[in-house]
Amino acid sequence: GQLFTPQELLCALKMKVNMNTLVSADLPLNASSWSKYLPINTLQEEVKSLGKCAVVSSAGSIKYSKLGQEIDAHDAILRFNAAPTIGYQADVGTKTTFRLLNSQLVSRPELKFLEDPLYKEGTLLMWDPAQYEADLDQWHRNPDYMFFERYSEYRRKNPDQMFYVLNPKAAWQLWDIIQQNSPEDIHLGPPSSGFLGILLMMDLCDQVDVYEFLPSRRQTDFCHYYEMYQDRACTLGAYHPLMYEKNLVKKLNLGDDNNIYHFGKVTMPGLRGLQC
Ligand code: NCC
Numbered sequence: 001g002q003l004f005t006p007q008e009l010l011c012a013l014k015m016k017v018n019m020n021t022l023v024s025a026d027l028p029l030n031a032s033s034w035s036k037y038l039p040i041n042t043l044q045e046e047v048k049s050l051g052k053c054a055v056v057s058s059a060g061s062i063k064y065s066k067l068g069q070e071i072d073a074h075d076a077i078l079r080f081n082a083a084p085t086i087g088y089q090a091d092v093g094t095k096t097t098f099r100l101l102n103s104q105l106v107s108r109p110e111l112k113f114l115e116d117p118l119y120k121e122g123t124l125l126m127w128d129p130a131q132y133e134a135d136l137d138q139w140h141r142n143p144d145y146m147f148f149e150r151y152s153e154y155r156r157k158n159p160d161q162m163f164y165v166l167n168p169k170a171a172w173q174l175w176d177i178i179q180q181n182s183p184e185d186i187h188l189g190p191p192s193s194g195f196l197g198i199l200l201m202m203d204l205c206d207q208v209d210v211y212e213f214l215p216s217r218r219q220t221d222f223c224h225y226y227e228m229y230q231d232r233a234c235t236l237g238a239y240h241p242l243m244y245e246k247n248l249v250k251k252l253n254l255g256d257d258n259n260i261y262h263f264g265k266v267t268m269p270g271l272r273g274l275q276c
Pocket residue numbers: 057058059060080081082101102104105111191192193194195212213214222223224234235236239240
């Protein structure tokens with residue numbers, strides 16, 4: 001395909017991907033049994049704008065990084081899925097402002113989403129992949145995971161904790177841009193939670209430091225910093241087009257390659273002030 005310049009890429013991300021979280025009016029009426037639990041306002045309406053933000057990938061390579069203090073110095077910090085801070089503060093920091101979850105984690109009872117105190121800190125967000133080009137009605141009839149019951153139950157039990165759901169169209173709008181920026185055809189798998197989280201924060205923040213999404217010199221086959229499981233696909237992708245996401249992020253990096261090598265750190269510009 002036709003490759004973008006960084007400026008064109010940023011404008012495509014800003015104009016073509018709808019990162020606004022869902023409100024009940026976005027969904028068909030027959031979804032009301034769960035959509036009535038969605039927050040009244042979108043995350044974007046609630047938060048308006050943040051300064052310096054951090055996104056912390058769950059990669060094994062962040063272990064022994066000692067990045068915790070630097071990460072904690074940000075105004076808002078996004079983490080993913082089951083990634084803990086307790087026991088790993090020196091490497092990943094202590095604060096969690098946002099946590100982005102995939103619908104598998106929310107839906108499968110053995111993953112203990114309803115019970116684990118890990119999920120009680122900060123604002124939660126969830127996403128579920130629709131079929132490519134499905135509208136919200138089709139998605140609601142055929143989600144990847146049947147998260148409705150457990151989402152509703154969590155909201156009933158924790159009414160004071162904000163818990164948003166991303167528009168399922170965002171994932172494929174983002175996939176289209178990843179494809180357009182790639183020299184070869186990529187498979188039709190949705191972007192990783194990591195890349196969706198990066199874009200979410202680019203939408204909300206003036207600047208976004210991302211840690212260990214692009215692996216540092218500590219790159220390892222350990223999938224996560226918090227468990228011993230090894231799988232190279234965690235870093236390179238299989239279901240998610242992760243390698244292509246990482247190429248795209250590399251292209252937008254405002255920092256230098258030394259920061260990637262030593263700290264796995266890239267700096268993304270915020271999209272708010274961008275003129276397109
Ligand atoms: O592993 P996961 O992702 O929770 O990681 C969050 C994000 O960090 C980035 N990452 C992670 C590991 C690594 N070695 N390199 C990385 O760059 C990725 O951007 C990743 O998205 C997901 O994207 O939702 C994913 O979730 C897990 C799993 O469902 C959750 O951890 C919940 O237990 C998926 N693994 C499995 O389903 C087995 C994973 O494929 C994607």
